[in-house]
Amino acid sequence: QVQVVVSGGGVVQPGGSLRLSCAASGFTFSNYAMHWVRQAPDKGLEWVAVISYDGSNKYYADSVKGRFTVSRDNSKSTLYLDVNSLRTEDTAVYYCAKAPRMDSSAWYEDFWGQGILVTVSS
């Protein structure tokens, strides 16, 4: 069955960095675009970034552009999110989610993993 498991979260100080990883299984990872979406405590969903199946196209929310970088390693079926210059407002559960196709033709999310909490605090 489809699974995506996120790791790498935790507590980090403002200005700090983290790398989130999302290990995928149960589907051919290299055939699908992938998303990062976050949810601040008791708040709604905020889309963060999307990467196409081969990593050639990447798009970001304005709130993270220049600070976050999405990448993937298809040989390891793993998605990454490098988060830098962290701010307190980046505190959230970060979800990794699969898209139903490889490219921008259908950029909704058809499967979501459990997510991981990133807390930015001094």
Next chain:
Amino acid sequence: DIVMTQSLGSLAVSLGERATINCKSSQSVLYSSNNKNYLAWYQQRPGQPPKLLIYWASTRESGVPDRFSGSGSGTDFTLTISSLQAEDVAVYYCQQYYSTPITFGQGTRLEIK
């Protein structure tokens, strides 16, 4: 950016009754070349990740009960639950994927009356 607005922050409906959740986009999400609305609905139960219910505004995801339906076109959309069940207590989000940045509505919390 396309702003998605869900007019109700919360909604209370009796078991077995119809629940209707509305969503409005600040610009059309209908792509004229394929006549598809780039609009999805998600359900998020407490403590769980979101789950896809509806895409292309009205296509039900595999495994989703047929009491869930989506309708609308252009800028105005509706998610309808025809007969509310206890397990439908959740927050429901609409999302446009017509253009980046992809944007969500603020969510509608559905409770039992």
